[in-house]
Amino acid sequence: MNYVIIGNSVAAVGAIRGIRGVDEQGNITVISRERHIAYGRPLISYLLGGLITEKRMAYLPEDFYEKNRVNLLLDAEVVGVDSARKQVKLAAGDTIGFDKLLIATGGDPFVPPIEGLAGKDRIFTFTTWDDAEKLKGIAADMERVVVIGGGLIGLKAAEGIHLLGKQISIVELADRILSAAFDRPAGRVVAKKMKANGIDVITEDTVVRIEGDGARISGVTLKSGDYIPCDTVVVAIGVRPAAGFLKGSKVEVNRGIVVNDTMETSVKGIYAAGDVAEASDFFSGQKNPMPIWPDAYIQGDVAGTAMAGGKKSYSGGLAMNSIELFKVPTISMGITNPVEPKEFDILTYQDAENYQYRKIVLQENRLVGAVLVGQVDRAGIFSGLIREKVDVTPFKEQLLDPDFGFIHLTKEIRSTLFAPYGKVA
Amino acid sequence: MKRIYTIEDACIGCHLCEVGCITEHSQSKDPIRAFLHEQVRSISRCTVEELDGGVISLSTTCRHCDEPDCLRACISGAIQKNDAGVVRIDTEQCVGCWSCVMACPYGAVQRNLAKKKANKCDLCPDRKSPACVDACPNRALVYKEGSQK
Ligand SMILES: Cc1cc2nc3c(=O)[nH]c(=O)nc-3n(C[C@H](O)[C@H](O)[C@H](O)COP(=O)(O)OP(=O)(O)OC[C@H]3O[C@@H](n4cnc5c(N)ncnc54)[C@H](O)[C@@H]3O)c2cc1C
Ligand code: SF4
Ligand code: SF4
Numbered sequence: 001m002n003y004v005i006i007g008n009s010v011a012a013v014g015a016i017r018g019i020r021g022v023d024e025q026g027n028i029t030v031i032s033r034e035r036h037i038a039y040g041r042p043l044i045s046y047l048l049g050g051l052i053t054e055k056r057m058a059y060l061p062e063d064f065y066e067k068n069r070v071n072l073l074l075d076a077e078v079v080g081v082d083s084a085r086k087q088v089k090l091a092a093g094d095t096i097g098f099d100k101l102l103i104a105t106g107g108d109p110f111v112p113p114i115e116g117l118a119g120k121d122r123i124f125t126f127t128t129w130d131d132a133e134k135l136k137g138i139a140a141d142m143e144r145v146v147v148i149g150g151g152l153i154g155l156k157a158a159e160g161i162h163l164l165g166k167q168i169s170i171v172e173l174a175d176r177i178l179s180a181a182f183d184r185p186a187g188r189v190v191a192k193k194m195k196a197n198g199i200d201v202i203t204e205d206t207v208v209r210i211e212g213d214g215a216r217i218s219g220v221t222l223k224s225g226d227y228i229p230c231d232t233v234v235v236a237i238g239v240r241p242a243a244g245f246l247k248g249s250k251v252e253v254n255r256g257i258v259v260n261d262t263m264e265t266s267v268k269g270i271y272a273a274g275d276v277a278e279a280s281d282f283f284s285g286q287k288n289p290m291p292i293w294p295d296a297y298i299q300g301d302v303a304g305t306a307m308a309g310g311k312k313s314y315s316g317g318l319a320m321n322s323i324e325l326f327k328v329p330t331i332s333m334g335i336t337n338p339v340e341p342k343e344f345d346i347l348t349y350q351d352a353e354n355y356q357y358r359k360i361v362l363q364e365n366r367l368v369g370a371v372l373v374g375q376v377d378r379a380g381i382f383s384g385l386i387r388e389k390v391d392v393t394p395f396k397e398q399l400l401d402p403d404f405g406f407i408h409l410t411k412e413i414r415s416t417l418f419a420p421y422g423k424v425a
Numbered sequence: 426m427k428r429i430y431t432i433e434d435a436c437i438g439c440h441l442c443e444v445g446c447i448t449e450h451s452q453s454k455d456p457i458r459a460f461l462h463e464q465v466r467s468i469s470r471c472t473v474e475e476l477d478g479g480v481i482s483l484s485t486t487c488r489h490c491d492e493p494d495c496l497r498a499c500i501s502g503a504i505q506k507n508d509a510g511v512v513r514i515d516t517e518q519c520v521g522c523w524s525c526v527m528a529c530p531y532g533a534v535q536r537n538l539a540k541k542k543a544n545k546c547d548l549c550p551d552r553k554s555p556a557c558v559d560a561c562p563n564r565a566l567v568y569k570e571g572s573q574k
Contacts, residue, residue, distance in 0.1 A: 014497070042500040046520055056518060059502035294498035294528055301492070320498075322527040329536075331527045376523060377536060378472075380494070384530025405532060406485055407474035411433065416574060417531065418485060420430030423571035 001026035003307060004088060004096055006078045007104035008032035009041060010293055011274025011300035013060065015102050018304020020068050026308065028070045029096060033077035036129050042293060044132040045156035049163030057129060081249040083267045100307040103257060104300060106275040107239030107291060116210035120217050122232040126157040127239060139164050144230040146220050148207050150177035154236035155325055162199060169200040169228050171207055181321045183337040185350055186330065186371050189357050193326045239291060241276045254278055256289040261314045263303035271307055273299035282316030283335065283368065290317030320383065328355050331379040334369035334386050335361050349400045360399045365391050375402045426510035428571050429555055431483050435565035438482035443469035445560025449549055465539045470546040471557045484557065484566060487512065487533040487546035488573045498528035513547045
């Protein structure tokens with residue numbers, strides 16, 4: 001059996017382990033257009049800010065590829081997939097045949113057409129190790145930076161640049177930063193802390209023109225008419241599935257590559273996992289991209305297992321983020337900001353002065369979402385309650401308690417999880 | 426693999442498992458030094474929970490899951506499961522992002538704020554049986570072959 005995996009990040013790693021859990025013999029070929037072995041993509045802001053060295057970027061133990069007998073092709077871009085002939089085509093011209101193919105190509109940063117952007121030197125995106133290197137390379141003569149986009153990637157870029165001692169403005173179109181994961185109070189708590197650190201957070205506005213002569217940037221003009229002087233711009237508006245090379249392959253692509261619960265695409269034998277895929281959502285069951293690290297791993301594992309003929313099914317993507325910004329830890333999961341709040345039961349606790357906030361979202365006595373700012377310990381217990389759809393009625397009053405734990409659940413649950421009886425392997 | 430299990434009815438809420446764990450993970454491996462003299466006191470990997478002033482109590486700890494959610498969520502690769510099944514954190518590699526804290530449904534990862542590193546049960550690599558199990562005066566903790574759940 002010949003397995004080919006396009007992309008060499010977390011979804012690919014999950015898939016390699018998934019395949020090897022079932023099939024120790026088959027040939028695995030991994031093709032990546034990057035020149036690095038698998039690295040912690042979310043660590044690029046730590047690298048930029050000097051919090052970690054390059055040595056820490058490696059995501060896997062050194063012997064991983066060898067131990068799992070993976071044939072790794074780096075610096076090789078796939079430019080086409082021929083589903084009928086079961087071949088992928090590389091930019092260099094050669095083709096590689098497959099029996100089972102996994103597309104784990106993640107996302108490409110999206111750069112919208114902004115007036116004055118074309119031809120400018122210091123426009124950056126921030127999604128790869130090399131992006132971080134490039135920014136670091138010009139750090140010495142960088143002074144003021146504008147980050148377009150106040151989502152996860154924009155804030156992470158801002159934090160890294162801030163650690164280099166540069167002045168930063170973040171421009172976000174929504175009414176708060178991190179609008180995908182946070183509700184308004186949580187967004188405010190974090191924005192307050194960022195401002196206290198000297199970061200200029202501008203919401204409900206956007207960059208309409210990049211100013212400057214020739215390749216040099218002198219500033220940006222906002223929709224509101226405001227002008228911010230700067231020498232560097234980071235565009236962090238979002239990522240789009242890296243699926244362009246699938247044109248003509250018959251693999252169905254919507255907002256991502258559409259997959260079923262074993263991560264198989266519309267073409268038999270071809271699978272997709274991670275940021276590039278559009279799998280079912282935990283709550284609604286509808287197809288939904290879920291561009292987060294843990295989910296990419298899980299999808300990769302399901303895909304790899306299925307490709308090798310094993311049985312595993314995806315239980316649905318559950319949004320989940322742990323983001324510490326300027327020493328304020330935050331964890332959010334599930335439905336944090338329901339569109340129809342009336343259908344939900346929402347509990348909150350707030351102490352903005354001390355950067356503390358807790359929010360619990362319930363639906364029909366089941367936990368469906370949580371936001372924790374400040375005190376985030378044991379947040380995973382909530383993720384377990386969401387996944388297991390536990391009826392929280394008996395301990396609803398305790399959910400906001402910072403010491404909430406298993407002791408508040410029923411004895412039956414505690415015994416199932418921790419007691420020794422009958423648990424013989 | 427061998428795992429640590431809890432007999433809730435036998436737990437007397439004395440927290441000696443935590444003392445045993447902190448001592449084992451200290452520099453000196455001496456309880457008095459660990460608690461009084463070491464600069465950074467290590468954090469217990471097991472957590473004793475209590476209710477009604479201790480009428481109900483139990484010690485919870487890592488299950489060394491078959492498919493660890495902590496490992497899957499870890500953005501740095503610091504968490505690995507070895508061939509024996511033990512799930513450990515490489516503290517050097519950890520960046521303190523708390524993704525594992527977010528993902529572990531057993532609430533078994535602690536935040537070491539002084540070091541900004543995550544912290545979890547390592548099943549005491551230097552011992553025959555884990556320190557918490559040996560420390561429990563009422564045998565409320567058992568170390569035996571068994572499944573995760
Ligand atoms: C700065 C930053 C911070 C983040 N922080 C977090 C966080 O804290 N928590 C979290 O959950 N998520 C975070 N994310 C998101 C997380 O990194 C992604 O969800 C995750 O990396 C997705 O993994 P993946 O395997 O699907 O794809 P990716 O990691 O995107 O990897 C895909 C790989 O495929 C390669 N590739 C693409 N096309 C081709 C081709 N045609 N041929 C060959 N190779 C190709 C790409 O070059 C890339 O190396 C962050 C992302 C960024 C950029
Ligand atoms: S820390 Fe939690 S998720 Fe990880 S192995 Fe232990 S119990 Fe499982
Ligand atoms: S806190 Fe450390 S061990 Fe936990 S997920 Fe982050 S890097 Fe991994």
